[in-house]
Amino acid sequence: MHRARERRNVSKGDYNVSKDNDGASTYPHRLNFYDRPPMSDVTVEEFETSALDRLRVLTEIESSAARNRTWDETKRVIDSLCKKHLPLGPNPPNLKDEQWIRDTERRKDHLSHFVLRLAFCRSEDLRRRFVKAETTLFRIRYETDLVDDRYQFLDSRQLDRTVASEEEKKEYKEDLISLHFSGPEDNTTKELWFKAARFYKVRWTRVPDLVERRSILLKGGWAYVPENAQASIIYDEFETRLVKALEVTNRALPRLDEDTRLLPILENLSKGFVAGVSSEVYDPSNQSNGDIKAEMVDELARQHFPLCMRTLHENLRRDSHLKHFGRLNYGLFLKVLGLSIEEAVVFWRKAFNKMTDDKFNKEHKYNIRHSYGLEGKRANYPAKSCVQLLTCAPSEPGCPYRQYSPENLSSALLQYYSGQGLTSADLPEILGTVKGGHCHVACTRVFEITHGKRVKRGEGMGEGESVTHPNQYAAKSIEMS
Amino acid sequence: MEIDDVDPTSPEVMLTFYRRLYPFKSIFHWLNQDANPTRRFTQREFAFTLPGDIYLRYQSFNSAEDLKKQVCQLNPSRFEIGPVYSARPRDKKTLRPGVLVPIQRELVFDIDMTDYDPVRTCCSGAGICKRCWGFIAAAVHVLDGAIRDNFGYQNLLWVYSGRRGIHLWISDSEALSLTDDHRKALVEFVSMNLGGETGNKRLNIRSKNVPPSIRHAADMLNQKFPDLVLADQECFDGENGSETLLSMLPPDIVSSLRKDWTANPYKSSEDKWEDLKLKAKADKSSVLLRALQDIVLLYTYPRIDAEVSKHRNHLLKAPFCVHPKTGRVCVPVNPDQVEEFDPDTVPTVGQLLKELDAIPKDENSPYEHHADWEKTSLKPYVDLLNQHALRLMEQTKGAKREDDLSW
Ligand SMILES: [Zn+2]
Numbered sequence: 001m002h003r004a005r006e007r008r009n010v011s012k013g014d015y016n017v018s019k020d021n022d023g024a025s026t027y028p029h030r031l032n033f034y035d036r037p038p039m040s041d042v043t044v045e046e047f048e049t050s051a052l053d054r055l056r057v058l059t060e061i062e063s064s065a066a067r068n069r070t071w072d073e074t075k076r077v078i079d080s081l082c083k084k085h086l087p088l089g090p091n092p093p094n095l096k097d098e099q100w101i102r103d104t105e106r107r108k109d110h111l112s113h114f115v116l117r118l119a120f121c122r123s124e125d126l127r128r129r130f131v132k133a134e135t136t137l138f139r140i141r142y143e144t145d146l147v148d149d150r151y152q153f154l155d156s157r158q159l160d161r162t163v164a165s166e167e168e169k170k171e172y173k174e175d176l177i178s179l180h181f182s183g184p185e186d187n188t189t190k191e192l193w194f195k196a197a198r199f200y201k202v203r204w205t206r207v208p209d210l211v212e213r214r215s216i217l218l219k220g221g222w223a224y225v226p227e228n229a230q231a232s233i234i235y236d237e238f239e240t241r242l243v244k245a246l247e248v249t250n251r252a253l254p255r256l257d258e259d260t261r262l263l264p265i266l267e268n269l270s271k272g273f274v275a276g277v278s279s280e281v282y283d284p285s286n287q288s289n290g291d292i293k294a295e296m297v298d299e300l301a302r303q304h305f306p307l308c309m310r311t312l313h314e315n316l317r318r319d320s321h322l323k324h325f326g327r328l329n330y331g332l333f334l335k336v337l338g339l340s341i342e343e344a345v346v347f348w349r350k351a352f353n354k355m356t357d358d359k360f361n362k363e364h365k366y367n368i369r370h371s372y373g374l375e376g377k378r379a380n381y382p383a384k385s386c387v388q389l390l391t392c393a394p395s396e397p398g399c400p401y402r403q404y405s406p407e408n409l410s411s412a413l414l415q416y417y418s419g420q421g422l423t424s425a426d427l428p429e430i431l432g433t434v435k436g437g438h439c440h441v442a443c444t445r446v447f448e449i450t451h452g453k454r455v456k457r458g459e460g461m462g463e464g465e466s467v468t469h470p471n472q473y474a475a476k477s478i479e480m481s
Numbered sequence: 482m483e484i485d486d487v488d489p490t491s492p493e494v495m496l497t498f499y500r501r502l503y504p505f506k507s508i509f510h511w512l513n514q515d516a517n518p519t520r521r522f523t524q525r526e527f528a529f530t531l532p533g534d535i536y537l538r539y540q541s542f543n544s545a546e547d548l549k550k551q552v553c554q555l556n557p558s559r560f561e562i563g564p565v566y567s568a569r570p571r572d573k574k575t576l577r578p579g580v581l582v583p584i585q586r587e588l589v590f591d592i593d594m595t596d597y598d599p600v601r602t603c604c605s606g607a608g609i610c611k612r613c614w615g616f617i618a619a620a621v622h623v624l625d626g627a628i629r630d631n632f633g634y635q636n637l638l639w640v641y642s643g644r645r646g647i648h649l650w651i652s653d654s655e656a657l658s659l660t661d662d663h664r665k666a667l668v669e670f671v672s673m674n675l676g677g678e679t680g681n682k683r684l685n686i687r688s689k690n691v692p693p694s695i696r697h698a699a700d701m702l703n704q705k706f707p708d709l710v711l712a713d714q715e716c717f718d719g720e721n722g723s724e725t726l727l728s729m730l731p732p733d734i735v736s737s738l739r740k741d742w743t744a745n746p747y748k749s750s751e752d753k754w755e756d757l758k759l760k761a762k763a764d765k766s767s768v769l770l771r772a773l774q775d776i777v778l779l780y781t782y783p784r785i786d787a788e789v790s791k792h793r794n795h796l797l798k799a800p801f802c803v804h805p806k807t808g809r810v811c812v813p814v815n816p817d818q819v820e821e822f823d824p825d826t827v828p829t830v831g832q833l834l835k836e837l838d839a840i841p842k843d844e845n846s847p848y849e850h851h852a853d854w855e856k857t858s859l860k861p862y863v864d865l866l867n868q869h870a871l872r873l874m875e876q877t878k879g880a881k882r883e884d885d886l887s888w
Contacts, residue, residue: 123579175693204632205659208666214692218670221633221655 027106054112066438077464119269121250294347304477332383401439420450509545510870526563539570561796594645596784609645620783643804717750812862
């Protein structure tokens with residue numbers, strides 16, 4: 001199947017925007033059912049970056065569901081996120097002018113979809129979530145598509161549907177009219193409308209959303225779908241095909257293991273999706289530079305830190321000590337926050353106040369300098385992201401939303417955030433979100449609650465994005481203060 | 482009464498019931514839909530409730546005999562039936578995570594009398610009597626009709642839950658394979674958000690016209706409403722009844738009606754309803770008429786416990802289990818005769834054991850414990866399940882023949 005081709009396609013070379021021999025675009029439509037894998041050459045870097053961009057969009061779609069956003073809110077948030085990371089414009093009025101821009105966008109859309117298929121085909125759970133998110137994305141694009149483009153796309157598809165016969169129409173006339181006719185109540189108009197109306201007959205299981213809203217006629221398990229509601233059939237078709245394709249890909253996948261370049265990338269992608277956060281959304285490198293003093297940390301922690309870092313801070317103050325991974329995570333977090341190496345040494349020296357100078361200098365000073373890239377490999381170690389904190393071993397201090405029992409989480413939240421407006425009435429929603437596996441959404445909600453004066457529900461880190469990095473949380477909070 | 486002296490929760494009673502009366506074979510045929518064991522049975526989850534609130538999940542069995550053996554050994558106070566999994570549930574511990582997933586399950590419904598507390602006047606809470614059973618009967622009529630008419634399913638088994646409700650199991654092959662999303666859509670289609678309280682209730686079905694499925698149900702319920710809600714339950718009698726009714730009416734007619742009904746404090750629910758119907762006839766805007774229709778639906782439309790139906794892996798008590806409080810057996814109910822069904826006449830386990838004792842022992846028969854239910858008042862109910870299972874097995878045979886022809 002398409003595996004063999006894909007392997008060949010992933011090469012180091014540049015690519016040309018693909019055209020068929022006759023010069024027509026490979027991507028005549030904005031919408032894509034992804035029946036065929038991308039055929040052009042791709043660099044490994046492009047392979048990864050396009051997938052990461054798509055992943056941001058898909059994880060935000062999942063978050064939208066977890067945050068109970070309305071369909072319109074979801075559409076708005078995702079649409080603006082797409083414009084940033086995965087733009088996909090309509091057909092330009094003058095085909096020659098902008099077609100190459102469109103082709104580039106559509107090529108990226110196409111490629112990124114197929115990369116994520118590879119990353120997410122391996123378990124039932126990942127497949128299910130991927131299908132759900134992709135179908136939602138398709139739906140958003142379908143709804144925002146220009147009417148002409150949409151019709152052209154529909155015409156290009158051979159959809160599996162039968163038209164209800166005249167006899168059936170006549171038999172159910174009264175019900176069909178009462179459900180779907182919305183014009184004036186005079187009989188001539190009604191008759192004319194009904195004569196022209198066309199209904200597709202499909203098994204009800206193919207249009208569950210229409211069934212759920214009771215907006216169509218059901219007889220003996222057959223749904224009579226009016227022409228203007230056929231989008232539901234399209235969504236179902238998209239979903240059904242994708243489910244099958246993922247199973248095929250899963251069976252064919254073992255052969256991909258030969259390619260050592262791609263496997264780590266795919267692992268990383270699916271790891272991010274499992275945690276519910278795309279891997280590298282927040283770029284902590286645009287940090288503020290060294291303007292935080294050691295004595296400011298207490299106050300900053302109280303006002304601006306997410307629960308994971310707040311907990312480490314409080315534990316440090318309570319015990320005058322932190323275990324290895326706690327020191328590492330919190331130290332890197334403070335570094336990125338803007339604590340200079342000199343201030344860091346002061347901060348930790350004061351914090352470990354039960355320790356002798358000798359012990360501190362021997363055991364800890366080196367490690368602090370090391371984490372700032374001043375010793376050893378001299379690497380610039382980044383602070384841990386939410387994905388890393390969500391997927392770390394249970395023995396390490398990770399994301400408290402994942403690691404704590406509901407009771408401990410409740411009392412920690414109240415203890416640390418009740419001064420900033422969080423009350424016990426907020427807990428059921430937060431715990432429910434955590435229970436649904438959406439720790440980052442719960443954390444984002446706490447951010448919204450504790451910044452209630454400036455942030456509205458659903459706004460998150462701005463434009464509805466969820467927390468993906470503790471430093472993002474803190475930086476955003478400081479920025480708003 | 483002597484019969485009720487038997488403690489249904491005593492282990493001895495339950496063990497005798499399982500050994501001599503419980504129709505394992507019929508249950509097997511019904512779930513398996515075939516004479517020989519298929520994965521519909523062998524990969525099916527059973528869950529046992531044992532003394533001391535121990536709940537044993539992920540049990541599975543190779544045959545009806547296997548199931549019977551284990552039931553008699555563990556002697557559960559009841560057991561539940563779950564989905565067909567992609568592998569044997571009892572191998573759960575040795576399977577890779579994610580391998581054991583539910584793939585099939587009867588579509589089930591649960592209607593419980595407690596959800597009718599806001600509208601029934603004769604009993605409340607755990608209580609149930611022949612009178613309030615009328616609400617269940619109305620619900621069965623509507624739901625049974627809606628499922629058959631709208632969704633085309635034919636294989637419906639209604640089962641009394643042993644106390645104050647009724648379960649529905651649908652075994653059509655499409656129904657077995659529905660995903661959770663499908664189940665949710667179907668449940669939303671057939672259910673209405675009726676809320677817990679009656680006061681100021683607006684039904685959320687009038688965005689445009691009443692959907693055809695609801696209109697058909699309403700036609701049926703309009704017939705039942707006068708007898709059930711007005712004549713029998715007398716829901717709108719007295720001052721409280723008046724106020725309940727008034728709170729659901731368009732505000733502009735309330736004050737004149739209140740004056741009239743306060744002046745005639747003994748006016749019956751039926752007469753008050755007649756007043757309203759007269760007023761509705763005179764009202765051209767049909768606002769009142771729609772309000773009356775809403776009231777009929779609010780009082781009689783099926784109140785479904787939606788969560789039970791939405792998930793493939795929800796466990797539901799097996800038919801013919803014994804309700805631990807009432808001792809009554811969860812027997813199948815013929816939907817065409819649901820109105821005549823009287824929960825008080827359902828055999829109790831105590832009564833059945835007495836019937837067994839009364840059977841003269843045939844010393845020569847080696848089959849003492851085989852199908853003893855035939856000689857007790859459990860028989861008509863087991864027959865009902867057997868007919869149902871036989872129909873399912875015939876369909877399976879038919880489907881196999883079709884497959885053969887297609888070669
Ligand atoms: Zn009663």
